[in-house]
Amino acid sequence: xxxxxxxxxLVLQGYFWAPCVQASExxxxxxxxxxxxxxxxxxxxxxxxxxxxxxxxxxHYGLKADFAQxxxxxxxxxxxxxxxxxxxxxxxxxxxxxxxxALAYLFEIAQIQNHPNEMKEYxxxxxxxxQLVFIFNDNKSFKFLSGFQRKHKLVCYINKVExxxxxxxxxxxxx
Amino acid sequence: MLxxxxxxxxxxxxxxxxVIILIIAAMLTAFSFQINRWIPExxxxxxxxxxxxxxxxxxxxTVRYRFPNxxxxxxxxVLEANGKNTMLQASRVTLGFYFSWFSxxxxxxxxxxxxxxxxxxxFKNYLTLHGKKTCAWAKTFPxxxxxxxxxxxxxxxKGCCKAxxxxxxxxLSLDQNHLNTHGSxxxxxxxxxxxYGDIHDSGFDVSKLTLEDGRSSMNxxxxxxxxxxxxxxxxxxxxxxxxxxxxxxxIQKNDxxxxxxxxxxxxxxxxxxxxxxxxxxxxxxxxxxxxxxxxHLHAQxxxxxxxxxxxxxxxxxxxxxxxxxxxxxxxxxxxLKIKQTQSTxxxxxxxxxxxxxxxxxxxxxxxPDQKDIALSAKxxxxxxxxxxxxxxxxxxxxxxxxxxxxxxxxxxxxSNFSSFKQCHGxxxxxxxxxxxxxxxxxxxxxxHHGDFxxxxxxxxxxxxxxxxxxxxxxxxxxSGHFKINGSSKMLDNLRLETDNLDLNGFFHLDADDLxxxxxxIRFSKKLLGESPxxxxxxxxxxxxxxxxxxxxxxxxxxxxxxxWNNSPLKNKVRQHMFSFIQKMIDQHMDDYTTPTSxxxxxKVTAPNESVSPG
Numbered sequence: 001x002x003x004x005x006x007x008x009x010l011v012l013q014g015y016f017w018a019p020c021v022q023a024s025e026x027x028x029x030x031x032x033x034x035x036x037x038x039x040x041x042x043x044x045x046x047x048x049x050x051x052x053x054x055x056x057x058x059x060h061y062g063l064k065a066d067f068a069q070x071x072x073x074x075x076x077x078x079x080x081x082x083x084x085x086x087x088x089x090x091x092x093x094x095x096x097x098x099x100x101x102a103l104a105y106l107f108e109i110a111q112i113q114n115h116p117n118e119m120k121e122y123x124x125x126x127x128x129x130x131q132l133v134f135i136f137n138d139n140k141s142f143k144f145l146s147g148f149q150r151k152h153k154l155v156c157y158i159n160k161v162e163x164x165x166x167x168x169x170x171x172x173x174x175x
Numbered sequence: 176m177l178x179x180x181x182x183x184x185x186x187x188x189x190x191x192x193x194v195i196i197l198i199i200a201a202m203l204t205a206f207s208f209q210i211n212r213w214i215p216e217x218x219x220x221x222x223x224x225x226x227x228x229x230x231x232x233x234x235x236x237t238v239r240y241r242f243p244n245x246x247x248x249x250x251x252x253v254l255e256a257n258g259k260n261t262m263l264q265a266s267r268v269t270l271g272f273y274f275s276w277f278s279x280x281x282x283x284x285x286x287x288x289x290x291x292x293x294x295x296x297x298f299k300n301y302l303t304l305h306g307k308k309t310c311a312w313a314k315t316f317p318x319x320x321x322x323x324x325x326x327x328x329x330x331x332x333k334g335c336c337k338a339x340x341x342x343x344x345x346x347l348s349l350d351q352n353h354l355n356t357h358g359s360x361x362x363x364x365x366x367x368x369x370x371y372g373d374i375h376d377s378g379f380d381v382s383k384l385t386l387e388d389g390r391s392s393m394n395x396x397x398x399x400x401x402x403x404x405x406x407x408x409x410x411x412x413x414x415x416x417x418x419x420x421x422x423x424x425x426i427q428k429n430d431x432x433x434x435x436x437x438x439x440x441x442x443x444x445x446x447x448x449x450x451x452x453x454x455x456x457x458x459x460x461x462x463x464x465x466x467x468x469x470x471h472l473h474a475q476x477x478x479x480x481x482x483x484x485x486x487x488x489x490x491x492x493x494x495x496x497x498x499x500x501x502x503x504x505x506x507x508x509x510x511l512k513i514k515q516t517q518s519t520x521x522x523x524x525x526x527x528x529x530x531x532x533x534x535x536x537x538x539x540x541x542x543p544d545q546k547d548i549a550l551s552a553k554x555x556x557x558x559x560x561x562x563x564x565x566x567x568x569x570x571x572x573x574x575x576x577x578x579x580x581x582x583x584x585x586x587x588x589x590s591n592f593s594s595f596k597q598c599h600g601x602x603x604x605x606x607x608x609x610x611x612x613x614x615x616x617x618x619x620x621x622x623h624h625g626d627f628x629x630x631x632x633x634x635x636x637x638x639x640x641x642x643x644x645x646x647x648x649x650x651x652x653x654s655g656h657f658k659i660n661g662s663s664k665m666l667d668n669l670r671l672e673t674d675n676l677d678l679n680g681f682f683h684l685d686a687d688d689l690x691x692x693x694x695x696i697r698f699s700k701k702l703l704g705e706s707p708x709x710x711x712x713x714x715x716x717x718x719x720x721x722x723x724x725x726x727x728x729x730x731x732x733x734x735x736x737x738x739w740n741n742s743p744l745k746n747k748v749r750q751h752m753f754s755f756i757q758k759m760i761d762q763h764m765d766d767y768t769t770p771t772s773x774x775x776x777x778k779v780t781a782p783n784e785s786v787s788p789g
Contacts, residue, residue: 124687128731133639133764134738135708136749136757158738159691159729175689175730 026056030065030147037148046072049147063093068147070105075148079109090125097142100129101152104163108171126161127175134158203242210240218248228312229305230256235268246270255297261335262298266290284321291328294335323347325358354379364388377401384408395420402426415440494518496534507541516552530587531559544568548576556601557583563608576608585622600625600651613661625651631733639737641706642698648673662686669694675702682728690735692728697721708760712744715751719744 033048049072052065070085086102086109093099103126110118132140144152153164160174215238222233236250246269253263271285302309324347329340343360357369366388372381378400386393390412397406404424410417423434436447449472472485483499498514513534531552539547546565551558561578582601606618627633627648637645648671655669664684671678680694700720703709712719722744730736739745749757 120687124689127687127689127729128734130736131730131734132736132738133761134736135760135764136739136745137761138738158727158736 026052026059026061029056030061033065033068033147034149042072042075042148045148063096063098064147066092067098067102070102071146071148071150074105074109079113083109097154098144100126100142100156100161101144101154101163103129104154104161104171104173107173108163111171123173123175126173129161130156132156132158207240207242214238214240214246218246226256229309231262231301232256232258241269244272246272255301260294260297262294262301264292282319284319285324286322287324287326289327291325292335292340293328293330295330295332296334298330319351321349349374361388375400381406397422507539509536509538509540511536511538530554554580554583555587557581557603559583572610574608574610577606578608579603579605585625597628598626598630600627600653614659615661616659617657619656620654622651622653625649625653627651635735641708642702644675644702644705648675650674675699677723679723684732688732690728690730690732692726693740694726694728695723696726697723712748716744716747719747722747 029048029052033045033052036042036045036048046069049065049068052059052061053069056062056065066085066089070082070089073079073082073085083106086105089102090099090106093102103122107119107122107126110116110122138157140156142154142156144154146152151164151166155162155164160172162172163170218235218238222235225231226233232254234250234252234254235248238246238248241247248268248270249266251263251265251268252261254261265288267287267289269285269287269289270283272281272283275282323345325343325345327342328344329342331337331340339362341360342362344358345356346358347354347356349355352374354370354372354374357367359365359367366386368387369383369385370381371383372379378398380398381396384393384395391410393408393410393412395406395408397404397408399405402425404422404426406420406422408420410420417438417440420436420438422436425432425434430450433447433449438445469488470485471487472483474483483501484495484497485499486496487494494516495518496513496516498512500512502510504510511534513536514532516531516534517528518531519528531554534550534552536548536550544567546567548563548565549561550563551560553559557580559578559580561576563574563576566573566575581603583603585598585600585602588602600622601624602620602622604618604620606616609615625648628646633645633648637643651671651673653669653671656667658665658667663686666682669678669680669682676699677697678694679696680692682690682692682694684690698709698720700713703713703720709719716722723742724744725740725742727738727740728735729738
């Protein structure tokens with residue numbers, strides 16, 4: 001009986017131990033990536049974010065690392081790659097509020113590239129993202145700090161979505 | 176002496192010459208006299224023979240011979256066998272002839288017919304009965320050079336002297352098997368024609384058939400052998416180019432079959448095929464395909480006249496029609512009477528259907544560039560009347576129209592709009608239709624004694640406002656101005672009145688089903704009391720039901736965003752409600768609608784709070 005208890009406890013320890021090890025490794029990678037981003041070493045930070053996304057997709061930092069890849073390409077003005085990365089992000093996390101931020105990025109990219117059909121597509125997706133009811137309020141907001149340490153604030157109105165980055169209006173998606 | 180002999184010999188020779196001349200003259204006079212005496216008898220017996228053979232009667236006033244080889248008939252008439260109706264007549268027919276060593280009969284090689292008049296209905300009737308026999312007889316003529324000239328003929332299309340005659344000219348030459356004819360017909364709208372071809376035992380080949388007037392021209396070539404007619408060519412008609420014409424018609428004993436017919440009109444391909452059983456058109460099927468459109472016609476003879484039914488597939492729309500009757504008046508107006516049409520079409524993947532009964536359509540096409548169409552129909556309980564002008568001067572055709580509808584029960588539109596499935600009420604109004612790049616339909620509508628039940632919008636309103644009564648609205652009067660432009664729809668000046676509510680506003684829906692709407696709704700005390708929030712409002716604001724609620728709607732049609740806009744009523748409610756209660760209500764509404772399963776919750780902001788960007 002005792003033997004069974006010992007074996008079971010060992011199995012359980014092993015089961016919980018592996019993610020803990022993984023989590024700590026992802027945590028270290030994340031801290032390093034954020035540190036590099038703060039120093040302005042965006043390329044090296046991107047390499048770390050990509051590694052987190054590839055190696056630890058299920059970790060707490062998986063979503064942020066995925067977002068950071070789109071953000072990196074956007075900051076590098078590589079709009080084509082940024083568009084691909086944000087599209088992947090949107091399809092991977094459709095139920096998360098960050099997906100609406102990705103849509104706002106995609107709308108802005110389509111606007112810069114002067115692609116009216118894509119603008120329309122992302123506008124429709126943004127309009128369908130929530131069903132909002134305002135009785136005494138007239139907007140709802142959501143904050144998100146990205147891997148590159150840029151403060152994102154999403155403000156949803158009944159007929160538009162505004163995205164602020166570091167306190168400045170980044171884009172407006174009217175519908 | 177010598178002189179005397181010479182004179183004697185000279186006079187002797189002249190005497191003989193004169194005698195010979197006199198003898199020849201006498202012989203010619205005798206021949207001419209004899210031939211003019213014999214020819215009428217011969218011509219009369221010959222014409223009687225022909226008349227008997229072909230069930231006609233031929234009369235002429237005089238016939239005479241003209242040296243050297245001409246016969247001249249005057250006042251010739253070809254009558255029906257009963258001798259009453261004249262098919263053909265001419266003031267003068269000149270026949271040129273010659274005799275051949277190989278034929279006992281004279282061969283007529285030249286015919287000139289002056290002032291020919293044809294009574295077309297009688298002539299057509301005769302040809303229908305005896306055409307085959309006449310053609311077979313014509314084939315027995317010896318082949319050689321022949322020419323027929325009719326310089327100033329005229330025919331009466333509706334019978335002699337009943338309407339204006341149409342002049343025509345024919346110059347036909349036949350050399351062995353080769354046929355060459357040209358001429359014209361028409362007075363003001365004069366057509367010139369030209370035909371070159373070769374006659375064979377099995378039929379003939381047409382190497383060129385040209386028809387042209389000032390505006391149009393047609394060039395065809397082909398063949399007719401035994402039962403098969405083939406033709407190819409091109410037509411320039413009224414600014415349209417009809418090219419690559421390729422057709423095959425098969426004629427059998429009781430069947431005419433259009434095996435295939437194809438052409439392109441200004442780049443649009445048209446194909447057709449059909450079958451007619453029995454020559455009296457007792458049954459006929461035809462399929463016409465024009466780009467993405469398909470028209471199927473089925474004609475059937477009935478005691479009431481020919482009946483047409485069929486279907487039209489037009490860019491996603493399918494129209495079935497039964498009992499179509501058509502009548503062309505004066506060549507410039509078409510009347511259609513259709514007992515029943517059923518149109519099914521798809522908008523954004525949704526199937527819609529419209530049934531019309533007793534459809535009357537008048538199409539005036541006297542102006543080649545513009546068709547004037549008037550139509551009226553019954554639509555279950557109501558009527559629809561309309562007038563459409565179709566501009567065909569360029570592709571795509573432009574449509575302008577207007578009309579009105581009256582007392583159409585909404586229930587019968589339920590097949591088109593599923594939202595009306597359980598709705599009743601008599602719908603009346605007017606509309607204007609215009610097509611340019613998009614189809615634009617505008618108009619006004621009113622609805623009396625409306626009964627709305629189970630629509631998505633009602634369900635949404637009842638749920639959002641927590642007023643179950645809104646699921647069934649009765650005794651409603653609705654009015655508004657509608658505009659459909661392409662795929663976007665607008666309802667302005669919207670007004671809905673019932674015992675329980677009074678609604679004003681607008682509702683716009685774009686091509687992607689995104690809503691933009693502002694509504695002002697005044698609820699009765701009873702209806703407001705149904706909602707827990709409404710009851711609170713009644714408790715807070717005295718006479719709250721007398722003030723309107725101002726709402727905005729936005730977002731996706733099927734899960735609209737909702738906002739209670741600032742208004743005197745909302746301000747009064749705010750004054751009487753603690754801020755935390757307002758937040759609780761908002762939180763409650765958030766829970767009430769389906770929230771997304773995001774990991775982070777939203778922070779709500781009151782309208783008077785500015786949104787801090789940081």
